[in-house]
Each structure stands twice: as structure tokens, then as C-alpha cells.
Amino acid sequence: QVQLEESGGGVVQPGRSLRLSCAASGFTFSTYGMHWVRQAPGKGLEWVAVISYDGRTQYYADSVKGRFTISRDNSKNTLDLQMNSLRADDTAVYYCAKRGNSGQYFQHWGQGTLVTVSS
Amino acid sequence: AIQLTQSPSSLSASVGDRVTITCRASQGISSALAWYQHKPGKAPEVLIYDASSLESGVPSRFSGSGSRTDFTLTISSLQPEDFATYYCQQFNSFPITFGPGTRLEIK
Numbered sequence: 001q002v003q004l005e006e007s008g009g010g011v012v013q014p015g016r017s018l019r020l021s022c023a024a025s026g027f028t029f030s031t032y033g034m035h036w037v038r039q040a041p042g043k044g045l046e047w048v049a050v051i052s053y054d055g056r057t058q059y060y061a062d063s064v065k066g067r068f069t070i071s072r073d074n075s076k077n078t079l080d081l082q083m084n085s086l087r088a089d090d091t092a093v094y095y096c097a098k099r100g101n102s103g104q105y106f107q108h109w110g111q112g113t114l115v116t117v118s119s
Numbered sequence: 120a121i122q123l124t125q126s127p128s129s130l131s132a133s134v135g136d137r138v139t140i141t142c143r144a145s146q147g148i149s150s151a152l153a154w155y156q157h158k159p160g161k162a163p164e165v166l167i168y169d170a171s172s173l174e175s176g177v178p179s180r181f182s183g184s185g186s187r188t189d190f191t192l193t194i195s196s197l198q199p200e201d202f203a204t205y206y207c208q209q210f211n212s213f214p215i216t217f218g219p220g221t222r223l224e225i226k
Contacts, residue, residue: 047217050213062214095163100168103168
């Protein structure tokens with residue numbers, strides 16, 4: 001079965017960097033686009049970024065554009081999110097998600113990793 | 120960016136009730152809409168995709184309808200495990216956007 005496991009969350013000071021990873025298994029990772037989605041405390045879901053199956057195309061939410069970079073390693077079945085210049089409002093649970101077969105909805109999700117940006 | 124609104128923002132209902140949640144898009148999105156159920160401390164789960172397609176393994180009491188700008192999620196007979204927050208999401212174009220959520224509570 002599809003499994004997605006995020007890691008790398010923690011407490012970080014404003015302005016610093018953090019790198020999240022997502023280990024994928026149970027499907028042919030190299031054939032699916034992958035996403036990051038987050039949920040700030042007490043808030044709704046917010047899409048963060050997407051990367052195409054081959055890594056050639058990425059899109060970002062305006063709130064993270066220029067600060068976050070999504071990448072993937074199809075040889076290792078891993079998805080990453082490099083987060084720079086972190087701000088307090090980046091505090092959230094970050095989920096990696098696999099796109100659906102018929103479109104860019106989120107068919108499978110990891111359990112999430114908490115990122116807290118605080119001094 | 121395409122804006123999604125949901126109504127109601129919260130809802131109290133009883134086991135066995137029929138419940139309808141609506142989602143409206145700020146511009147036409149064809150049928151590129153999904154619905155999710157989210158419980159505290161757990162990952163969201165997709166219920167409906169392509170506006171009306173039931174995800175595998177999701178109980179048939181969940182159904183979706185609509186196209187272009189107006190969509191509905193219906194739960195035909197509420198079960199205790201259905202009390203959660205529900206989100207719509209459009210995937211017609213980037214940036215992908217979610218509705219603000221509908222919190223479904225036990226009456």
C-alpha cells in the first residue's frame with residue numbers, strides 16, 4: 001500500500017532554514033507528481049508546492065515563492081522541501097501528498113511533520 | 120487565484136441526519152474539485168474527486184455533485200465517525216486552493 005513518511009520538522013528561529021523530507025513507498029514514485037500541503041494551528045489546509053513526476057516543473061504558493069524549494073530524488077523515492085527565511089506564519093504541520101490518477105488532488109497523504117518557527 | 124467559499128462554516132447535526140455542504144468557486148473550474156475529511160491529529164482523507172467520483176474505500180453515504188462554480192457534498196445518513204472538518208479543493212489551475220472548511224459537530 002502507499003506509504004508516505006515525512007521527517008525533518010522541529011523548532012527553528014525566524015530567518016533560519018529547515019529541510020523536510022518525505023520517504024515514499026508502495027507505488028511507482030517516479031511516475032507521480034508530488035505535493036506539500038500545510039496546516040497552521042487552528043487554520044485550514046493550504047497548498048504549498050508541487051513537483052512533476054520527472055522533477056522538471058514546480059509551482060509554488062505565493063506565500064512561499066522565492067523562499068521554499070521543492071525537489072525529488074526518483075532513485076531514492078524521496079521528496080524534499082527546502083525552507084529558507086522562515087517566518088512565524090510558516091509554523092504548521094507539513095504534509096507530503098501524492099497526486100491522484102486523474103488530476104492534482106491529493107489521493108494519499110503522509111501523517112505530517114510539525115514545523116515551529118519561534119525565537 | 121481561484122477562491123473557494125464553503126457554507127455553512129459549521130454545522131450541528133445528529134446521527135442519521137442528511138447533511139449537505141456547499142462549495143462555490145470564484146470562476147469556473149469544470150469538474151476539477153475534490154472533497155476531504157479531516158479529523159484532529161490525522162491526515163486528511165479524500166472522499167470525492169472530479170466533483171462526483173467516490174474514492175475507493177469511501178462509504179457510499181458520501182456523494183458529490185456540481186460543475187463549473189457550484190458544488191455540493193452530501194452525507195446521506197450521518198454516522199458517529201463522520202464528525203470532522205470537511206474541505207473542498209480545486210485543481211483546475213495553479214495555485215491549488217482549498218475552501219475554508221466546514222466543521223461538522225454532534226448535536
